[in-house]
Amino acid sequence: MTAGAWLCLLAPLCGALLITALGESISRRTAAWISTLSVFAAFAGALIAFVDMLGRGHEEREAVTTAWTWLAAGEFHAGLSLLVDPLSVTMMLIVSGVGGLIVLYSIGYMDGDPEERRYFAYMSLFVFSMLMLVEAGNFLLLLVGWGLVGLASYLLIGFWHERPSAVAAAKKAFVMNAFGDAAMALAFFVLIWQTGTLDFAAAFEGAGGLSQTFVDLVALGLLAGAVAKSAQIPLHTWLPDAMEGPTPVSALIHAATMVTAGVYLIVRAHPIFELAPSIADLAAGLGAITLLVAGVIALVQTDIKRVIAYSTMSQIGYMFLGAGLGAYGNGMFHLMTHAFFKALLFMAAGLVIHHLANEQDIRRMGGLRQAMPRTYIAFLIGSLALVGIPPLSGFFSKDSILASALASGGYGRLLFAAGLAGALLTGLYTFRLLFIVFLGEPSALVREHDHGSAHGEGPWTMTVPVAVLTVLAVVGGWVQVAGIWHPFGEWLDPIAVGREHLALVEPTVTQDYVTSVLAVGLGAVGIAVAWMIYGSRKWSVPRVPSVQRTLEHKLWFDELYDAVFYNPGERISGLLRRGVEEPLIGGSIEGVTLGAREAAGALGEAQTGYLRTYALAIAAAVAVLVVVFITVQ
Amino acid sequence: MRGPDVSWYLIVSAILFSIGAAGVLLRRSPLIVLLSLEIMLNSANLALISFARLHGNHDGQIFALAVMAVAASEVVVGLGLIVAIARKHLDLDVDRLRVLRG
Numbered sequence: 001m002t003a004g005a006w007l008c009l010l011a012p013l014c015g016a017l018l019i020t021a022l023g024e025s026i027s028r029r030t031a032a033w034i035s036t037l038s039v040f041a042a043f044a045g046a047l048i049a050f051v052d053m054l055g056r057g058h059e060e061r062e063a064v065t066t067a068w069t070w071l072a073a074g075e076f077h078a079g080l081s082l083l084v085d086p087l088s089v090t091m092m093l094i095v096s097g098v099g100g101l102i103v104l105y106s107i108g109y110m111d112g113d114p115e116e117r118r119y120f121a122y123m124s125l126f127v128f129s130m131l132m133l134v135e136a137g138n139f140l141l142l143l144v145g146w147g148l149v150g151l152a153s154y155l156l157i158g159f160w161h162e163r164p165s166a167v168a169a170a171k172k173a174f175v176m177n178a179f180g181d182a183a184m185a186l187a188f189f190v191l192i193w194q195t196g197t198l199d200f201a202a203a204f205e206g207a208g209g210l211s212q213t214f215v216d217l218v219a220l221g222l223l224a225g226a227v228a229k230s231a232q233i234p235l236h237t238w239l240p241d242a243m244e245g246p247t248p249v250s251a252l253i254h255a256a257t258m259v260t261a262g263v264y265l266i267v268r269a270h271p272i273f274e275l276a277p278s279i280a281d282l283a284a285g286l287g288a289i290t291l292l293v294a295g296v297i298a299l300v301q302t303d304i305k306r307v308i309a310y311s312t313m314s315q316i317g318y319m320f321l322g323a324g325l326g327a328y329g330n331g332m333f334h335l336m337t338h339a340f341f342k343a344l345l346f347m348a349a350g351l352v353i354h355h356l357a358n359e360q361d362i363r364r365m366g367g368l369r370q371a372m373p374r375t376y377i378a379f380l381i382g383s384l385a386l387v388g389i390p391p392l393s394g395f396f397s398k399d400s401i402l403a404s405a406l407a408s409g410g411y412g413r414l415l416f417a418a419g420l421a422g423a424l425l426t427g428l429y430t431f432r433l434l435f436i437v438f439l440g441e442p443s444a445l446v447r448e449h450d451h452g453s454a455h456g457e458g459p460w461t462m463t464v465p466v467a468v469l470t471v472l473a474v475v476g477g478w479v480q481v482a483g484i485w486h487p488f489g490e491w492l493d494p495i496a497v498g499r500e501h502l503a504l505v506e507p508t509v510t511q512d513y514v515t516s517v518l519a520v521g522l523g524a525v526g527i528a529v530a531w532m533i534y535g536s537r538k539w540s541v542p543r544v545p546s547v548q549r550t551l552e553h554k555l556w557f558d559e560l561y562d563a564v565f566y567n568p569g570e571r572i573s574g575l576l577r578r579g580v581e582e583p584l585i586g587g588s589i590e591g592v593t594l595g596a597r598e599a600a601g602a603l604g605e606a607q608t609g610y611l612r613t614y615a616l617a618i619a620a621a622v623a624v625l626v627v628v629f630i631t632v633q
Numbered sequence: 634m635r636g637p638d639v640s641w642y643l644i645v646s647a648i649l650f651s652i653g654a655a656g657v658l659l660r661r662s663p664l665i666v667l668l669s670l671e672i673m674l675n676s677a678n679l680a681l682i683s684f685a686r687l688h689g690n691h692d693g694q695i696f697a698l699a700v701m702a703v704a705a706s707e708v709v710v711g712l713g714l715i716v717a718i719a720r721k722h723l724d725l726d727v728d729r730l731r732v733l734r735g
Contacts, residue, residue: 607733607734608734609731612658615657
């Protein structure tokens with residue numbers, strides 16, 4: 001079991017190092033295959049661990065394996081240790097499985113890019129970092145993985161570094177993530193200070209004896225890290241900009257894996273969140289706000305990838321909602337199905353973008369159904385799964401979260417209402433996108449790129465992963481049907497170290513069915529409205545200029561942050577430059593150079609160029625030395 | 634020990650050294666300056682050898698041989714420079730060769 005985990009962790013790292021070390025001595029295609037195979041090797045490792053774990057009883061499914069003591073300071077020890085339990089194995093399977101498909105897809109998508117080798121080395125590095133995050137056996141290693149995925153995300157968003165907008169987006173993502181990382185590190189410092197350990201089991205046990213203030217502080221720090229990484233309000237503005245990266249990167253990092261790390265963190269650290277119920281409620285509330293805000297903003301976006309990015313934020317909002325309310329199994333279930341259908345949507349969008357020579361503006365698209373029928377079907381299935389239409393995967397997972405919200409009392413009902421409104425929005429924005437891009441008359445741009453079906457809708461490396469994910473998006477939800485069978489929930493039970501029960505809330509069967517009817521109904525209403533406006537065009541698009549402007553500016557979040565943080569910061573640094581840097585530091589350095597120059601000039605006067613002067617100077621010096629020696633004796 | 638006392642040798646050496654130093658300081662032809670330098674070196678040799686005789690060992694003599702070798706090399710370089718200057722039809726006057734002034 002642990003051997004599989006180590007294979008899973010190290011294979012992508014070897015892939016990244018190999019590509020880096022071999023450099024230009026291998027072809028770009030070889031580098032791509034090294035990367036793909038390394039990620040699939042990781043998937044094999046995860047499978048080994050999974051199969052091994054299935055054969056064991058519930059009590060024996062947890063193993064910690066330590067390679068060596070990585071860090072020791074006084075009483076504090078942190079080992080390079082992996083924790084293999086059902087939760088981490090689930091994440092390993094998702095990360096390496098979906099990751100492998102996406103890296104395979106990249107072979108076709110990135111074909112011909114002059115810096116393909118760098119891309120694939122980064123991709124392997126990302127998968128390694130993400131596996132490090134989910135396999136970490138203590139909070140310190142988790143933070144290492146947390147930081148590394150941030151780095152890989154930065155490198156890949158800014159992969160096309162000749163575009164200034166990509167570089168700016170990469171920096172933005174890095175800075176906002178660094179904010180979350182710092183908050184998390186502070187939470188860990190409090191843990192070390194108060195409990196003396198960062199090992200999961202020991203830290204959770206120690207957290208039980210802490211005062212409420214400290215527990216709240218720790219939970220708040222963890223939540224800040226989760227919010228930054230998962231692009232939840234108020235640290236969400238980096239995710240839409242991150243769409244500057246290549247599309248497979250958006251699919252892997254900004255949809256399927258990295259952005260869901262926040263959910264994983266909450267589930268992994270759930271004993272702490274249970275000790276701090278107010279912070280857990282805050283997490284659920286932030287999730288609810290995000291799912292609404294992102295859903296509304298997605299309605300007016302015109303970039304195909306940005307619409308999907310806002311949809312990702314919105315769906316992660318659902319996961320936060322579930323995890324914050326204690327429905328960990330359901331949150332993780334939605335994480336898994338979301339990884340399938342959101343990666344599918346991104347990759348289908350990537351096929352469209354690839355087909356249209358990198359055009360991403362949906363206003364220039366339309367009527368792609370004739371040119372790309374199979375992509376249309378994949379996109380349709382992904383969209384239906386996203387909206388939660390039965391029997392596709394999103395239906396089972398989203399409804400289970402909403403049912404848990406309904407079951408958890410007054411505050412939960414409020415969140416339940418928000419979630420239902422989100423379901424309506426999801427139907428609306430998803431099918432707005434689908435109808436605009438695929439239905440109607442082919443636009444000028446589409447006709448221009450219609451090269452017949454000479455080479456299909458893309459190379460096989462791109463279409464095969466899309467096909468596999470289409471199947472997964474359909475069947476992925478069948479592992480858990482609310483009220484009937486819960487193999488996924490039972491598999492995750494006990495959800496994390498040292499817990500006996502799975503979820504804090506358990507909806508009744510009635511609640512399950514009420515939720516399903518309402519959510520599916522609202523989703524269908526959303527689809528119907530989208531059809532009337534964008535499909536059949538019987539209704540005109542409602543236009544309220546002020547609302548539209550507000551939404552197009554994404555509720556002025558960027559402007560607000562500029563006004564509150566960026567501009568004052570710039571003003572202060574300008575003042576410091578004019579008041580401190582230039583007169584004091586610059587002035588003193590200038591004084592030193594000027595003094596040195598003048599001294600050198602004066603000394604230069606002594607060098608007359610006359611041989612006799614030098615000879616006389618030597619003779620005089622010798623005479624002085626002689627006099628000195630004689631008088632000293 | 635026969636012959637004059639060692640102090641006589643040292644007096645001759647001092648006189649030679651002064652003559653050489655004066656030549657280096659006062660003359661303007663580079664050739665003469667080189668010659669004066671040789672005189673200074675040889676006065677030092679004389680002093681070394683007389684001390685060697687005073688102490689009854691050969692250290693000073695060996696040192697004098699080394700000084701001769703250095704002097705020979707120095708003359709080669711110096712004369713080479715002078716020939717080069719003459720070939721360029723420059724004035725053979727140390728006061729005019731002052732491009733290295735600060």
